[in-house]
Amino acid sequence: MQDIDKAVKIILIVDDDDDDREMFREALQLVDDQAKCIAAEDGVAALHILRTQPDNLPDFIFLDLNMPRMDGKQCLVAIRQTDHLRDIPVIIYTTSKHPQDIEDTKKLGATHFISKPFYFDEICASISYVLSKDWSHATAE
Numbered sequence: 001m002q003d004i005d006k007a008v009k010i011i012l013i014v015d016d017d018d019d020d021r022e023m024f025r026e027a028l029q030l031v032d033d034q035a036k037c038i039a040a041e042d043g044v045a046a047l048h049i050l051r052t053q054p055d056n057l058p059d060f061i062f063l064d065l066n067m068p069r070m071d072g073k074q075c076l077v078a079i080r081q082t083d084h085l086r087d088i089p090v091i092i093y094t095t096s097k098h099p100q101d102i103e104d105t106k107k108l109g110a111t112h113f114i115s116k117p118f119y120f121d122e123i124c125a126s127i128s129y130v131l132s133k134d135w136s137h138a139t140a141e
Contacts, residue, residue, distance in 0.1 A: 009036070011058055012060070031128045043069065060089050060131070091113075
């Protein structure tokens with residue numbers, strides 16, 4: 001019998017744009033209405049959540065790159081350097097399409113890179129792809 005707590009995915013969205021966070025939540029709700037979405041407005045807030053709630057860690061972190069206080073690359077480094085966080089799949093979710101950002105984040109330990117889609121159905125498709133894949137043994141894509 002499957003543990004019911006493990007069936008519910010916890011997703012952390014880290015993005016400084018209120019509208020982008022809300023659109024992500026709405027898309028996640030359509031993709032998986034059982035998923036729990038937690039949000040942080042920047043890397044500092046995300047690390048606070050991750051470090052103060054070790055028994056409620058997310059299954060996935062969707063991380064924007066361009067944010068105040070602590071950007072996505074700095075946050076990614078901190079996540080990968082923290083023992084209890086380093087195995088959580090981190091999906092870069094940003095407006096950037098720069099090859100250098102893709103290369104840099106892969107080197108820093110990002111699991112996957114998504115340039116934020118413009119259309120809502122594409123956001124849903126991107127989230128669905130991430131949630132449906134087993135990232136436990138994947139190298140960065």
